[in-house]
Amino acid sequence: MIKIVILGAGNVASHMFKAFHASKTVSVVQWYNRNLKTIDKHKNKVDVTDDLSALIDADVYILAISDDAIESLSEQLPFENKLVVHTSGSSSLYAVDKKQNRGVFYPLQTFSKSANIDFKDVPICIESLKKEDLPILKQLAEAIGSKFHKVNSDQRQALHLAAVFVNNFTNQLYRVAHEITESQGAEFDILKPLIKETANKIETLSPYLAQTGPALRNDKKTIKRHLKQLENKHHKAIYNLLTESIKKTYGR
Amino acid sequence: MIKIVILGAGNVASHMFKAFHASKTVSVVQWYNRNLKTIDKHKNKVDVTDDLSALIDADVYILAISDDAIESLSEQLPFENKLVVHTSGSSSLYAVDKKQNRGVFYPLQTFSKSANIDFKDVPICIESLKKEDLPILKQLAEAIGSKFHKVNSDQRQALHLAAVFVNNFTNQLYRVAHEITESQGAEFDILKPLIKETANKIETLSPYLAQTGPALRNDKKTIKRHLKQLENKHHKAIYNLLTESIKKTYGR
Numbered sequence: 001m002i003k004i005v006i007l008g009a010g011n012v013a014s015h016m017f018k019a020f021h022a023s024k025t026v027s028v029v030q031w032y033n034r035n036l037k038t039i040d041k042h043k044n045k046v047d048v049t050d051d052l053s054a055l056i057d058a059d060v061y062i063l064a065i066s067d068d069a070i071e072s073l074s075e076q077l078p079f080e081n082k083l084v085v086h087t088s089g090s091s092s093l094y095a096v097d098k099k100q101n102r103g104v105f106y107p108l109q110t111f112s113k114s115a116n117i118d119f120k121d122v123p124i125c126i127e128s129l130k131k132e133d134l135p136i137l138k139q140l141a142e143a144i145g146s147k148f149h150k151v152n153s154d155q156r157q158a159l160h161l162a163a164v165f166v167n168n169f170t171n172q173l174y175r176v177a178h179e180i181t182e183s184q185g186a187e188f189d190i191l192k193p194l195i196k197e198t199a200n201k202i203e204t205l206s207p208y209l210a211q212t213g214p215a216l217r218n219d220k221k222t223i224k225r226h227l228k229q230l231e232n233k234h235h236k237a238i239y240n241l242l243t244e245s246i247k248k249t250y251g252r
Numbered sequence: 253m254i255k256i257v258i259l260g261a262g263n264v265a266s267h268m269f270k271a272f273h274a275s276k277t278v279s280v281v282q283w284y285n286r287n288l289k290t291i292d293k294h295k296n297k298v299d300v301t302d303d304l305s306a307l308i309d310a311d312v313y314i315l316a317i318s319d320d321a322i323e324s325l326s327e328q329l330p331f332e333n334k335l336v337v338h339t340s341g342s343s344s345l346y347a348v349d350k351k352q353n354r355g356v357f358y359p360l361q362t363f364s365k366s367a368n369i370d371f372k373d374v375p376i377c378i379e380s381l382k383k384e385d386l387p388i389l390k391q392l393a394e395a396i397g398s399k400f401h402k403v404n405s406d407q408r409q410a411l412h413l414a415a416v417f418v419n420n421f422t423n424q425l426y427r428v429a430h431e432i433t434e435s436q437g438a439e440f441d442i443l444k445p446l447i448k449e450t451a452n453k454i455e456t457l458s459p460y461l462a463q464t465g466p467a468l469r470n471d472k473k474t475i476k477r478h479l480k481q482l483e484n485k486h487h488k489a490i491y492n493l494l495t496e497s498i499k500k501t502y503g504r
Contacts, residue, residue: 168465213420
């Protein structure tokens with residue numbers, strides 16, 4: 001049984017607690033949060049604490065806390081030479097204090113408080129300063145059914161940045177589409193099968209090969225009509241920039 | 253049995269032929285294309301022709317041809333007062349020649365030549381000048397398992413424009429993400445579960461409520477780090493514009 005302590009109580013921490021608590025090969029021996037109220041309701045399932053000096057012995061300490069808090073919290077840990085990992089996509093491996101064995105356990109997925117997460121759909125990017133710490137991180141990923149990927153810091157940070165494009169920015173395009181359809185009283189829901197197919201298509205085709213549409217064809221007539229339809233300046237700017245980007249990609 | 257003639261031989265025409273040919277309530281009585289070679293291989297299943305004057309009698313004529321060809325082809329049809337529909341998202345209902353009963357049968361989906369299409373995932377936007385022509389268009393949609401949506405021209409054109417955002421532009425964001433990950437030797441595939449979840453999330457949440465990430469939080473530190481990571485000017489411009497767009501949406 002691998003013993004872990006979870007520190008933090010945000011979305012990632014809460015989903016991880018749930019998943020590890022349900023696992024058969026990992027035991028969450030303690031849950032720390034600076035505000036005990038947030039995690040107090042779990043005290044029948046796990047030892048909860050808001051006192052760093054009361055942290056108990058474990059194989060791995062998971063800092064599922066905000067990027068800015070990693071350095072100071074890891075500095076305050078009352079022990080040395082333990083495997084301490086953060087869960088951030090963008091923070092350096094070295095954000096963890098140097099008196100610990102440093103590592104990263106970054107789940108690359110979007111977490112909402114309400115929605116249930118199946119960790120089999122959550123790739124975990126793992127990294128450790130000491131090579132001998134990798135196997136236990138792999139075991140942690142496997143314990144919750146996740147695929148793991150050994151990446152270095154540059155790769156992890158590239159993935160984190162790329163995730164902003166495919167998640168936050170894509171979602172904003174959905175939002176713009178919602179505004180466009182609503183402005184004419186059309187149902188946004190009619191677009192949902194297309195949204196799904198766009199995501200599914202790249203399972204078998206690279207994004208490069210999956211592209212279609214007026215920008216790819218450099219169909220000036222349609223592009224001009226679309227720009228005329230767009231009343232919102234902001235939407236127009238997005239249309240222009242992404243049309244140019246597609247034309248550039250395909251040398252149009 | 254509803255009798256239809258399909259005109260054209262592109263992706264939409266080919267997928268529609270296949271779907272209608274398999275249906276039990278619609279009979280494709282003829283397939284026209286100006287170049288007979290493209291459709292000749294189907295002549296054991298359907299009467300094929302490249303001669304407009306040889307078009308036979310049917311209940312509906314489906315012009316699954318490029319936008320620019322709708323006017324001239326419909327003008328050349330050797331009959332009058334028949335239900336003639338085009339399949340374009342952006343062309344006017346009035347692109348069909350006025351001596352016919354005009355209509356639209358617009359499948360809102362991305363079609364590739366190779367990929368199989370299940371029409372239950374293809375919403376059909378229908379429109380007709382004469383109200384009495386709507387029921388037969390509904391029956392056509394139902395015959396291939398599609399949901400139909402009665403929309404007016406403004407709504408259809410808004411959907412077509414919105415489709416460019418959720419399909420072509422989203423796919424271009426996938427492409428940029430691919431370039432970013434590749435530049436660091438990270439696997440693009442690690443992003444695929446996130447891409448799917450981003451699309452799935454809006455089944456239950458509006459795009460407005462589904463948003464997360466540094467732009468939403470106005471997390472200046474992360475935004476600054478991301479911009480520093482982006483070496484490609486073009487990617488930087490997209491990052492800036494969509495970050496601004498998100499901030500604007502949420503009043504940040």
